[in-house]
Amino acid sequence: MNTAVLQAKLxxxxxxxxxxxxxxxxxxxxxxxxxxxxxxxxxxxxGRTRGNLIFALFYEIFVLACLVHAPIGLSNILRENxxxxxxxxxxxxxxxxxxxxxxxxxxxxxxWGTA
Amino acid sequence: MSSSTLHxxxxxxxxxxxxxxxxxxxxANQTVLDVVTYIQRKLxxxxxxxxxxxxxxxxxxxxxxxxxxxxxxxTHVAALGSGSELEIAPLNNLxxxxxxxxxxxxxxxxxxxxxxxxxGEKTRHDDFAKLKxxxxxxxxxxxxxxxxxxxxxxxxxxxxxSREDYLGPAALNRAWxxxxxxxxxxxxxxxxxxxxxxxxxxxxxQGTCSERCPKQIEPTAGIAGLKKIVGRAAVLGSKWGxx
Numbered sequence: 001m002n003t004a005v006l007q008a009k010l011x012x013x014x015x016x017x018x019x020x021x022x023x024x025x026x027x028x029x030x031x032x033x034x035x036x037x038x039x040x041x042x043x044x045x046x047g048r049t050r051g052n053l054i055f056a057l058f059y060e061i062f063v064l065a066c067l068v069h070a071p072i073g074l075s076n077i078l079r080e081n082x083x084x085x086x087x088x089x090x091x092x093x094x095x096x097x098x099x100x101x102x103x104x105x106x107x108x109x110x111x112w113g114t115a
Numbered sequence: 116m117s118s119s120t121l122h123x124x125x126x127x128x129x130x131x132x133x134x135x136x137x138x139x140x141x142x143a144n145q146t147v148l149d150v151v152t153y154i155q156r157k158l159x160x161x162x163x164x165x166x167x168x169x170x171x172x173x174x175x176x177x178x179x180x181x182x183x184x185x186x187x188x189x190t191h192v193a194a195l196g197s198g199s200e201l202e203i204a205p206l207n208n209l210x211x212x213x214x215x216x217x218x219x220x221x222x223x224x225x226x227x228x229x230x231x232x233x234x235g236e237k238t239r240h241d242d243f244a245k246l247k248x249x250x251x252x253x254x255x256x257x258x259x260x261x262x263x264x265x266x267x268x269x270x271x272x273x274x275x276x277s278r279e280d281y282l283g284p285a286a287l288n289r290a291w292x293x294x295x296x297x298x299x300x301x302x303x304x305x306x307x308x309x310x311x312x313x314x315x316x317x318x319x320x321q322g323t324c325s326e327r328c329p330k331q332i333e334p335t336a337g338i339a340g341l342k343k344i345v346g347r348a349a350v351l352g353s354k355w356g357x358x
Contacts, residue, residue: 004311005349005358011316012346079312080277 063103164215174265206270231289268324284324284334291337
């Protein structure tokens with residue numbers, strides 16, 4: 001694939017994931033605000049999230065949007081500031097792996113308590 | 116030191132050089148171009164600079180005045196508000212030929228690279244194309260079409276300063292006006308030419324080009340339009356096909 005076209009596709013993916021993230025972050029903050037209003041403890045919050053598939057689906061979408069958005073952004077920043085190199089190409093993939101693993105562990109932990 | 120005298124630092128040399136100070140008498144309604152012309156005619160005839168129309172039509176007299184790219188013919192010294200001090204340098208982001216004259220080749224070459232020229236399919240035997248002046252495409256094209264290629268936006272662009280291959284605001288603005296020209300027949304080639312990191316997707320939307328453009332054109336808005344249309348064409352396709 002033409003590099004310029006690939007870059008255009010990555011730009012598009014980053015924009016769409018940014019839109020998803022904007023929505024997810026807003027909902028996430030609202031949930032936090034709602035959850036701590038009456039002084040809920042961590043145990044009480046987990047009691048409500050465990051086994052809740054809607055929570056699982058929402059946070060999985062959140063993780064996937066981060067997975068797309070952050071590595072593309074990091075790749076752009078690295079290439080603009082340090083040029084094209086091995087590190088510039090590998091670091092975004094490492095970040096992607098980290099987000100995928102840690103994000104899914106968090107979702108599993110909050111919803112099923114297995115992580 | 117008298118307030119009736121301007122102390123003007125002018126860049127002398129090429130890439131390597133220095134600022135030389137000249138004293139120029141103030142005059143009513145004096146422009147920066149008047150100042151440069153005075154130095155060249157009365158004080159140092161070896162000073163090189165470029166100008167033609169003197170009335171803001173040709174775009175050839177752009178220089179860096181007190182750190183900002185401007186048309187010198189349309190910049191009054193009094194309006195700069197810098198007292199009796201003035202600093203005049205060649206445009207940034209372009210190779211300096213000598214003194215205040217820059218080599219504009221890469222600037223104009225990039226207009227070509229961005230397919231910033233019209234190519235139609237009709238001949239003289241066909242009927243005239245009928246364009247509705249109030250159609251969205253025509254209005255978007257009209258918003259950027261008054262560019263006269265002075266290079267002020269290019270010299271002001273932070274991205275051009277940091278990456279040589281970036282096409283720059285003027286070339287991308289020209290491409291945007293043509294993307295909105297319904298008569299043009301090389302749209303997919305143009306979208307390919309302006310895609311990616313050497314093209315529209317490198318723009319950081321800082322807007323210095325729009326802020327400095329003497330014609331009040333907003334290349335930033337045109338580039339945002341290009342990003343959107345090129346991104347969509349790469350993923351979903353466009354009315355001209357897929358990239």
